[in-house]
Amino acid sequence: MRAMALIFQGLSFRYGTKADVFSDFTARIEGSATVLLGPNGAGKSTLMSLAASHLTPAAGMVSWNGLAASSKRERARYRKAVAWIPQQITPIPGLTVREQVAYAGWLKGLSRSSAWEESARALARVQLEKLADRKSHQVSGGQLRRMGIAGALTHRSELILMDEPTAGLDPTQRGVFRDLVAELSRAVSVVVSTHQTEDLADLYEDVMVLAGGQVRFQGTTQEFHALASHLSSPRESAEAAYSALVGREV
Numbered sequence: 001m002r003a004m005a006l007i008f009q010g011l012s013f014r015y016g017t018k019a020d021v022f023s024d025f026t027a028r029i030e031g032s033a034t035v036l037l038g039p040n041g042a043g044k045s046t047l048m049s050l051a052a053s054h055l056t057p058a059a060g061m062v063s064w065n066g067l068a069a070s071s072k073r074e075r076a077r078y079r080k081a082v083a084w085i086p087q088q089i090t091p092i093p094g095l096t097v098r099e100q101v102a103y104a105g106w107l108k109g110l111s112r113s114s115a116w117e118e119s120a121r122a123l124a125r126v127q128l129e130k131l132a133d134r135k136s137h138q139v140s141g142g143q144l145r146r147m148g149i150a151g152a153l154t155h156r157s158e159l160i161l162m163d164e165p166t167a168g169l170d171p172t173q174r175g176v177f178r179d180l181v182a183e184l185s186r187a188v189s190v191v192v193s194t195h196q197t198e199d200l201a202d203l204y205e206d207v208m209v210l211a212g213g214q215v216r217f218q219g220t221t222q223e224f225h226a227l228a229s230h231l232s233s234p235r236e237s238a239e240a241a242y243s244a245l246v247g248r249e250v
């Protein structure tokens with residue numbers, strides 16, 4: 001296993017004058033494929049945005065593999081190593097799929113020419129090469145998300161954070177996405193937030209359950225299922241374990 005860790009140390013964060021979403025939050029995510037579960041409002045998206053250094057904590061720090069997101073000297077390297085696929089991927093008007101993927105690489109510090117070269121390789125990995133010349137606002141939601149992943153692949157990130165990547169996808173697109181996560185996690189670390197407890201065992205090594213800005217559970221997927229081991233199917237036990245941890249807050 002790669003010895004890389006995403007570390008949250010004494011993190012505090014709130015939006016404006018609202019209550020703290022996180023207060024002195026400490027957690028460590030290692031391993032190649034982790035799923036972040038939690039009810040609406042648990043703080044999953046906020047944690048992902050903090051990890052992406054898209055949001056800045058009021059106190060504490062986030063680091064990846066020893067690089068601190070908040071360090072001026074390390075921030076560019078941190079952002080190149082850590083990619084984030086937000087819930088909403090916005091097509092950039094006028095750009096083709098390939099141009100938008102190349103643009104993502106350029107934003108992370110690649111030269112224009114290498115961003116352009118890498119974009120072709122990345123689109124092939126997410127099986128979108130046929131749509132490379134289509135305008136990005138003319139592709140489906142599932143294809144947009146794969147385009148976002150391709151953007152993350154251009155700069156060869158080490159960690160890919162995906163926020164609710166399967167929300168609203170039809171079963172076929174979900175299947176494509178699952179294969180992609182399985183493939184990606186052989187080469188890079190992935191952290192995926194979701195509401196869906198189905199198919200956890202096949203895709204993820206580790207589970208972290210968040211509720212009310214706190215870690216309710218962290219362990220291997222097997223340990224997670226074992227919380228409800230009296231139930232036979234993995235799907236039932238995952239749902240039961242999840243409900244036991246966060247109640248019916250869904």
Ligand SMILES: Nc1ncnc2c1ncn2[C@@H]1O[C@H](COP(=O)(O)OP(=O)(O)OP(=O)(O)O)[C@@H](O)[C@H]1O
Pocket residue numbers: 015018021038039040041042043044045046047
């Ligand atoms: N932009 C924002 N401005 C103000 N409050 C926000 C904002 N985004 C989230 N919050 C609040 O912060 C808390 C955590 O929200 P967050 O979106 O991180 O949870 P989540 O687990 O991702 O939920 P969901 O599953 O619904 O996406 C919630 O109380 C939410 O209302």
